[in-house]
Amino acid sequence: MPSKLNIYNSLSRKKEEFQPLNPPFVGMYVCGPTVYSDAHLGNLRTFTSFDIVYRYLKYLGYKVRYVRNITDVGHLVDDADEGEDKIGKQAKLEKVEPMEIVQRYTNGFHDMMSQFNCLNPDIEPTATGHIVEQIETIQKIIDNGWAYEVNGSIYFDVKKYSEKHHYGKLSGRNIDEILEGTRTLDGQDEKKNSVDFALWKKASPEHLMRWDSPWGVGFPGWHLECSVMSTKYLGETFDIHGGGLDLKFPHHECEIAQSVGADGNEPVKYWMHTNMLTVNGTKMSKSLGNSFLPHELVNGDHPLLEKGYSPMTVRFFMLQSHYASTLDFTNEALSAAEKGYKRLMKAFKEVQSLEFGVGEVSNEINDLIIKLCKKCTEDLNDDFNTALVLANLFELSNKVNAFANNQLPISSVSRETFDLLQKTFKDFIEDILGLKADEDKGGDGKLDATLSLLIELRKKAREEKDFATSDQIRDQLATAGILLKDSKEGTTWEIK
Amino acid sequence: MPSKLNIYNSLSRKKEEFQPLNPPFVGMYVCGPTVYSDAHLGNLRTFTSFDIVYRYLKYLGYKVRYVRNITDVGHLVDDADEGEDKIGKQAKLEKVEPMEIVQRYTNGFHDMMSQFNCLNPDIEPTATGHIVEQIETIQKIIDNGWAYEVNGSIYFDVKKYSEKHHYGKLSGRNIDEILEGTRTLDGQDEKKNSVDFALWKKASPEHLMRWDSPWGVGFPGWHLECSVMSTKYLGETFDIHGGGLDLKFPHHECEIAQSVGADGNEPVKYWMHTNMLTVNGTKMSKSLGNSFLPHELVNGDHPLLEKGYSPMTVRFFMLQSHYASTLDFTNEALSAAEKGYKRLMKAFKEVQSLEFGVGEVSNEINDLIIKLCKKCTEDLNDDFNTALVLANLFELSNKVNAFANNQLPISSVSRETFDLLQKTFKDFIEDILGLKADEDKGGDGKLDATLSLLIELRKKAREEKDFATSDQIRDQLATAGILLKDSKEGTTWEIK
Numbered sequence: 001m002p003s004k005l006n007i008y009n010s011l012s013r014k015k016e017e018f019q020p021l022n023p024p025f026v027g028m029y030v031c032g033p034t035v036y037s038d039a040h041l042g043n044l045r046t047f048t049s050f051d052i053v054y055r056y057l058k059y060l061g062y063k064v065r066y067v068r069n070i071t072d073v074g075h076l077v078d079d080a081d082e083g084e085d086k087i088g089k090q091a092k093l094e095k096v097e098p099m100e101i102v103q104r105y106t107n108g109f110h111d112m113m114s115q116f117n118c119l120n121p122d123i124e125p126t127a128t129g130h131i132v133e134q135i136e137t138i139q140k141i142i143d144n145g146w147a148y149e150v151n152g153s154i155y156f157d158v159k160k161y162s163e164k165h166h167y168g169k170l171s172g173r174n175i176d177e178i179l180e181g182t183r184t185l186d187g188q189d190e191k192k193n194s195v196d197f198a199l200w201k202k203a204s205p206e207h208l209m210r211w212d213s214p215w216g217v218g219f220p221g222w223h224l225e226c227s228v229m230s231t232k233y234l235g236e237t238f239d240i241h242g243g244g245l246d247l248k249f250p251h252h253e254c255e256i257a258q259s260v261g262a263d264g265n266e267p268v269k270y271w272m273h274t275n276m277l278t279v280n281g282t283k284m285s286k287s288l289g290n291s292f293l294p295h296e297l298v299n300g301d302h303p304l305l306e307k308g309y310s311p312m313t314v315r316f317f318m319l320q321s322h323y324a325s326t327l328d329f330t331n332e333a334l335s336a337a338e339k340g341y342k343r344l345m346k347a348f349k350e351v352q353s354l355e356f357g358v359g360e361v362s363n364e365i366n367d368l369i370i371k372l373c374k375k376c377t378e379d380l381n382d383d384f385n386t387a388l389v390l391a392n393l394f395e396l397s398n399k400v401n402a403f404a405n406n407q408l409p410i411s412s413v414s415r416e417t418f419d420l421l422q423k424t425f426k427d428f429i430e431d432i433l434g435l436k437a438d439e440d441k442g443g444d445g446k447l448d449a450t451l452s453l454l455i456e457l458r459k460k461a462r463e464e465k466d467f468a469t470s471d472q473i474r475d476q477l478a479t480a481g482i483l484l485k486d487s488k489e490g491t492t493w494e495i496k
Numbered sequence: 497m498p499s500k501l502n503i504y505n506s507l508s509r510k511k512e513e514f515q516p517l518n519p520p521f522v523g524m525y526v527c528g529p530t531v532y533s534d535a536h537l538g539n540l541r542t543f544t545s546f547d548i549v550y551r552y553l554k555y556l557g558y559k560v561r562y563v564r565n566i567t568d569v570g571h572l573v574d575d576a577d578e579g580e581d582k583i584g585k586q587a588k589l590e591k592v593e594p595m596e597i598v599q600r601y602t603n604g605f606h607d608m609m610s611q612f613n614c615l616n617p618d619i620e621p622t623a624t625g626h627i628v629e630q631i632e633t634i635q636k637i638i639d640n641g642w643a644y645e646v647n648g649s650i651y652f653d654v655k656k657y658s659e660k661h662h663y664g665k666l667s668g669r670n671i672d673e674i675l676e677g678t679r680t681l682d683g684q685d686e687k688k689n690s691v692d693f694a695l696w697k698k699a700s701p702e703h704l705m706r707w708d709s710p711w712g713v714g715f716p717g718w719h720l721e722c723s724v725m726s727t728k729y730l731g732e733t734f735d736i737h738g739g740g741l742d743l744k745f746p747h748h749e750c751e752i753a754q755s756v757g758a759d760g761n762e763p764v765k766y767w768m769h770t771n772m773l774t775v776n777g778t779k780m781s782k783s784l785g786n787s788f789l790p791h792e793l794v795n796g797d798h799p800l801l802e803k804g805y806s807p808m809t810v811r812f813f814m815l816q817s818h819y820a821s822t823l824d825f826t827n828e829a830l831s832a833a834e835k836g837y838k839r840l841m842k843a844f845k846e847v848q849s850l851e852f853g854v855g856e857v858s859n860e861i862n863d864l865i866i867k868l869c870k871k872c873t874e875d876l877n878d879d880f881n882t883a884l885v886l887a888n889l890f891e892l893s894n895k896v897n898a899f900a901n902n903q904l905p906i907s908s909v910s911r912e913t914f915d916l917l918q919k920t921f922k923d924f925i926e927d928i929l930g931l932k933a934d935e936d937k938g939g940d941g942k943l944d945a946t947l948s949l950l951i952e953l954r955k956k957a958r959e960e961k962d963f964a965t966s967d968q969i970r971d972q973l974a975t976a977g978i979l980l981k982d983s984k985e986g987t988t989w990e991i992k
Binding site for chain 1: 561593595596598599600603606616617618619620621622624625627628629632707708729941942943945946947949950953956965968969972973975976977978991
């Protein structure tokens with residue numbers, strides 16, 4: 001019996017069989033970036049992980065509506081509803097309109113997503129684009145008795161809510177512990193309890209981003225937008241909600257409280273969280289100076305990096321870990337990933353050009369290949385274990401190489417198995433893992449074609465002992481940044 | 497004395513010297529696409545024209561804030577405030593959420609802009625992202641007495657407005673003629689006069705896009721967003737407002753009335769309009785079947801097109817006409833543009849690799865080159881006449897070719913003139929006209945390098961009468977889609 005998709009649900013803390021609420025439709029919401037600076041590597045890892053989820057669900061035939069928001073207002077510097085708006089602060093620093101900051105970093109984020117081959121979500125709503133809806137939801141929460149107004153701001157009454165509902169169910173925190181852990185209220189604070197959070201904040205005179213509301217001029221609280229936009233586009237209850245682990249508390253916990261507070265419904269069936277990044281075993285953080293940006297990783301432009309790695313190498317590297325494990329960046333691991341990625345793509349190219357021939361089938365080989373192909377699906381069904389999928393593809397690559405080098409006759413497998421092998425490579429590498437040939441190989445295969453011709457001419461020159469010509473070809477290519485590598489199997493080339 | 501920038505102002509119907517309201521700042525607003533289908537060629541022409549304006553103003557040292565909106569609600573199928581919302585209609589047809597339509601075509605539009613090398617605007621606001629602001633503006637207009645409510649909809653009272661203000665000043669239309677020209681009101685119509693236009697429309701039960709407002713659930717009228725967003729991001733009066741000629745009436749006329757009605761100010765100092773497209777002399781229109789999309793033009797995928805043209809060829813082609821002239825698409829003109837574009841880019845490459853050498857200066861040549869370089873600026877200052885700029889660059893290209901082929905000694909010009917020549921090519925081609933080498937030439941110049949090597953090896957083979965090798969090189973490249981062309985000056989290559 002074919003295996004079924006199982007997802008580790010952060011809410012239940014166990015793997016559950018995936019059963020969408022309204023098949024064949026699947027609604028998925030992922031918390032997107034706050035666009036006040038370049039997207040960081042943690043963003044990239046999170047969105048790449050959910051790109052796999054999106055691709056695989058579509059591959060399985062579901063009609064997925066993938067919503068990933070852009071936070072362009074309300075995310076304050078301090079998580080405790082204090083401090084400046086992150087975007088407003090950056091706008092003041094650069095002396096521009098906040099929406100110019102939003103535009104610049106949204107464009108940059110999109111460029112990055114495209115560079116790393118992440119598919120676009122179906123809807124990419126913005127917080128400022130849903131002020132009316134946010135005001136309506138706040139009014140509902142007030143009407144239901146879960147929020148209160150103080151001096152033009154509206155706060156969610158977490159303590160009152162927690163008397164009837166389980167605040168802390170997602171993060172596993174206890175309301176009393178949270179109350180003890182948060183700083184005590186000083187006389188300035190207008191909240192009833194430190195655990196309460198803002199749904200709407202009154203705008204001070206110097207606050208740049210501001211809208212009129214029934215409670216005066218202000219701006220929405222950061223947690224609100226995700227509840228409002230997921231409800232608008234996916235309904236009061238939807239299938240999958242994803243985000244980085246750092247968002248589990250308080251952001252996602254607050255989202256649950258807001259939805260229950262507004263509609264009385266649990267908003268999400270499956271909660272998924274991606275884990276954090278480390279560098280050489282240490283948590284990656286700006287303050288430690290050990291965090292690099294995606295473009296620095298690609299250009300090798302950071303003291304901790306020995307060289308740059310192509311976007312597809314980085315993508316491959318990230319997929320070598322399960323999304324729920326921490327991911328450690330080291331030069332050794334990245335270099336190994338670069339080699340691994342090239343090896344995999346070489347096998348992919350080879351398997352596409354193999355031609356089937358009938359002969360005597362080896363049951364052993366045939367069964368092994370079928371097993372490995374099936375295991376790709378099983379491993380992905382096991383909470384999207386891309387690390388194991390890649391391991392299977394490498395085992396399969398060994399067989400592909402053997403076929404390509406005539407060490408193993410292609411007829412060792414049946415026509416059906418041969419087709420399955422080709423399809424498995426194509427489906428998993430291209431469609432599901434979203435890997436593709438590195439772009440620096442030149443447009444349209446034309447560089448490939450010219451280099452094949454040069455390698456052929458060089459071989460002929462060497463056979464004719466015309467070493468001047470063969471050296472000229474090698475040297476001029478080296479000057480252009482192209483290395484020729486000779487081996488028993490022939491000559492290959494790579495970009496330096 | 498250096499010439500100054502003059503702009504043809506559609507409002508005054510004459511060329512005026514450009515004097516920004518608050519130098520060095522310039523505010524520019526351009527009406528963006530309604531994202532319910534693929535952007536059409538008219539959009540491309542308009543946004544490329546204003547890309548030149550944006551680039552040139554920045555080049556002149558102005559700090560430009562360029563705002564180009566995305567219309568994602570309120571644009572109805574029928575201009576007379578009737579019919580379905582264009583996006584809502586498409587969403588119903590495809591059975592998706594309207595915002596999925598918006599997302600898809602916004603992404604497609606961005607891809608197209610990037611393909612044709614148009615710079616991103618500084619802010620790209622959406623109509624749905626400014627519902628609160630639109631409601632506030634409507635309230636102001638009502639309070640000022642220029643709008644009235646009927647059954648949950650708000651209409652601008654054009655007749656009343658025109659008693660005090662000049663409605664029709666931009667389009668040159670007379671209010672009585674407009675009233676005669678529009679269809680008479682039937683009993684169903686709730687407007688006081690057929691010339692009135694909607695600021696807010698009550699949403700019928702089946703209308704998908706809807707927001708709460710002081711007048712009930714509805715959606716904003718199409719004209720309103722541009723007034724509201726230009727005011728929000730550029731102020732009540734700003735420098736330049738651009739758009740296609742088809743928007744002059746009623747859209748831009750209504751914008752003026754809305755701004756005057758809300759704030760009492762004329763909103764725009766310089767109105768600019770791009771002209772329409774024709775195909776083989778006939779107006780391009782969907783109903784005539786003679787309109788092709790930008791990607792069809794690039795792929796050659798339309799019965800009227802003999803072949804495809806690269807995005808840069810198309811850009812070059814468009815810049816060969818003044819933005820305020822109609823632009824006629826014919827296969828002959830496009831093919832000629834393709835040749836012209838290649839010739840220009842060849843000269844650009846040559847001028848960059850020229851090296852100066854001292855000798856006897858020819859005053860005639862020297863003066864001619866200075867004159868042509870200066871004329872590039874003068875022509876652009878004359879209402880952005882890109883057609884004449886290109887003509888100057890071609891005249892300069894002839895001299896560059898003569899230098900490159902040693903028909904003219906480089907020492908005919910002074911060091912200063914030589915620098916001016918190089919700078920003029922770089923500034924105008926790259927920075928101002930936004931032309932760049934076609935991308936299909938292969939990554940990073942590596943294809944260039946390998947092909948130079950192959951051309952060299954082929955030359956050697958022919959000198960050694962090794963025609964087998966020289967033919968092999970030519971034939972294998974032809975198979976790969978690369979044509980070698982021999983001439984007196986040597987061998988060049990091009991992508992088929």
